[in-house]
């Protein structure tokens with residue numbers, strides 16, 4: 449069965465002009481123009497963005513502040529025109545990406561629902577049909593005849609969000625940052641997202657910084673970095689890569705740059721060699737994984753041993769443990785089938801319950817070994833049946 453496309457983003461690029469000098473007189477403007485000085489530079493915010501969202505998808509867009517997510521949502525919602533490329537949308541698109549658009553503080557809640565609905569392209573009859581559901585979801589029944597300017601900011605957000613999600617659109621574009629509210633309203637939104645995830649006639653595009661939401665609701669996601677899509681794939685891969693990206697800008701308490709790859713709950717992660725790192729005439733390579741868990745947690749340790757030259761994975765082992773405090777776990781890797789090879793050892797520690805990555809070994813902190821043993825016959829991994837495994841101790 450071929451999937452129906454809801455939104456197709458093709459080769460979209462966008463730049464903004466940033467002033468490079470202040471020209472506050474007509475004279476300097478004229479001189480600059482004669483000299484060919486433009487007085488601004490083009491800052492590319494999106495660079496050749498391509499992806500497809502199918503009907504029924506719950507599609508996540510993830511990226512750090514300033515990576516270009518809101519600009520992309522505005523292009524999808526036809527608020528901005530891209531410099532290159534285009535966006536094709538099938539069906540009616542409803543977006544909730546900027547607060548206050550389509551709302552007038554001098555009008556009542558009720559009038560604002562009709563105004564906003566009209567701006568989204570719905571007729572009065574259509575809004576009549578949606579009105580009760582919108583008010584019920586927003587829990588603002590008794591306030592609908594009051595002017596919007598008398599609403600608290602939370603109430604205004606609730607109304608705007610409710611119009612967006614209860615409007616009968618086919619594609620809903622949401623910036624989750626705006627979907628704030630008290631705990632009860634958040635729970636309601638959570639239920640709504642869970643329901644809509646199962647509704648294969650609705651398509652959602654959600655920008656969020658909350659990786660639990662990505663894993664919980666989305667079936668596909670993209671990660672944007674500096675205006676480029678760096679991953680287009682499974683929500684788990686995107687969420688984990690985003691967490692790693694964020695980690696690399698967090699220094700640990702000592703401010704030591706070599707400690708990148710740790711988090712407040714696992715502030716230390718090291719791999720220490722117990723055997724020499726140049727292995728001659730030896731059968732085993734041994735090392736210990738040392739880390740500290742600030743809280744009692746069920747953890748998943750993923751050990752990866754890879755060839756330094758080809759990056760091929762030699763072995764991957766997973767161990768689940770309940771850990772609290774300082775830990776040291778030994779690992780013995782038999783090397784009898786390897787020779788003339790350099791390899792590295794890295795570890796990723798994940799919270800077993802939430803699947804969040806809590807710490808991982810960065811390139812700089814990987815432990816490297818070299819095998820120089822003429823008694824061993826092979827080079828690298830000989831065949832899958834001879835895969836190197838090893839033991840935890």
Ligand SMILES: Nc1ncnc2c1ncn2[C@@H]1O[C@H](COP(=O)(O)OP(=O)(O)OP(=O)(O)O)[C@@H](O)[C@H]1O
Nearest residue numbers: 464465466493511512513514515516517518519520
């Ligand atoms: N109207 C504008 N004029 C000039 N620059 C802009 C404009 N809008 C956005 N930018 C710049 O474009 C870049 C991307 O901004 P954008 O708001 O799309 O990022 P974002 O990923 O949504 O960030 P956040 O997570 O903080 O909302 C930023 O460097 C921002 O300063």
